[in-house]
Amino acid sequence: MSSLIVLITMLVWVGIRAGLAPLNRLRSEIQGRSPLNLTPLQIDARQQNVRSLVRTLNELLTSVRQNVNPQQRFIADEAHQLRTRSQACGARPKSHCASPLTPRCSLACNGCTAAPCARRTSSASC
Structure with missing residues (x-):
C-alpha cells in the first residue's frame, strides 16, 4: 500500500513538473x-498552453514601449538643449557681452551672463 502511495506521488510530481515546464x-x-x-x-509551437499569457505580456510590452519612446525623445531633446x-555659456568671456541680461532673459539663459544669448539682443525680445 505504501509503495502505491509513493508511486502515485511520483506520477503526480512528474505530471505537475511537465505541466509547469512551459x-x-x-x-x-x-x-x-x-x-x-x-x-x-517569442514562443515556440510546443507552448500552446501559455500562448494567451504571452500575448497579454506582449500587449503590455508594446504599450510600455509606445509610452517610453516619446519620453526618451523628449529627454534626449532636453539634454541637447541643456x-x-x-556650451554657449562657456563660449564667450563676460567682458565680451554686449549688454546685461534683463531678469526675464537671465532666467531663460539659466542666469548665464557670458552666453551669446539670442534673447538678449533687445529687452523687448526677451
Missing part, C-alpha cells in the same frame, strides 16, 4: 532579458 521556460526567458528590452516575447546652453 511556464518555467517563459520565466527563464523573461529573467534573462534586459530591463530595457521591450521587444515582444548641452547647447552650457
Whole structure:
C-alpha cells in the first residue's frame, strides 16, 4: 500500500513538473532579458498552453514601449538643449557681452551672463 502511495506521488510530481515546464521556460526567458528590452516575447509551437499569457505580456510590452519612446525623445531633446546652453555659456568671456541680461532673459539663459544669448539682443525680445 505504501509503495502505491509513493508511486502515485511520483506520477503526480512528474505530471505537475511537465505541466509547469512551459511556464518555467517563459520565466527563464523573461529573467534573462534586459530591463530595457521591450521587444515582444517569442514562443515556440510546443507552448500552446501559455500562448494567451504571452500575448497579454506582449500587449503590455508594446504599450510600455509606445509610452517610453516619446519620453526618451523628449529627454534626449532636453539634454541637447541643456548641452547647447552650457556650451554657449562657456563660449564667450563676460567682458565680451554686449549688454546685461534683463531678469526675464537671465532666467531663460539659466542666469548665464557670458552666453551669446539670442534673447538678449533687445529687452523687448526677451
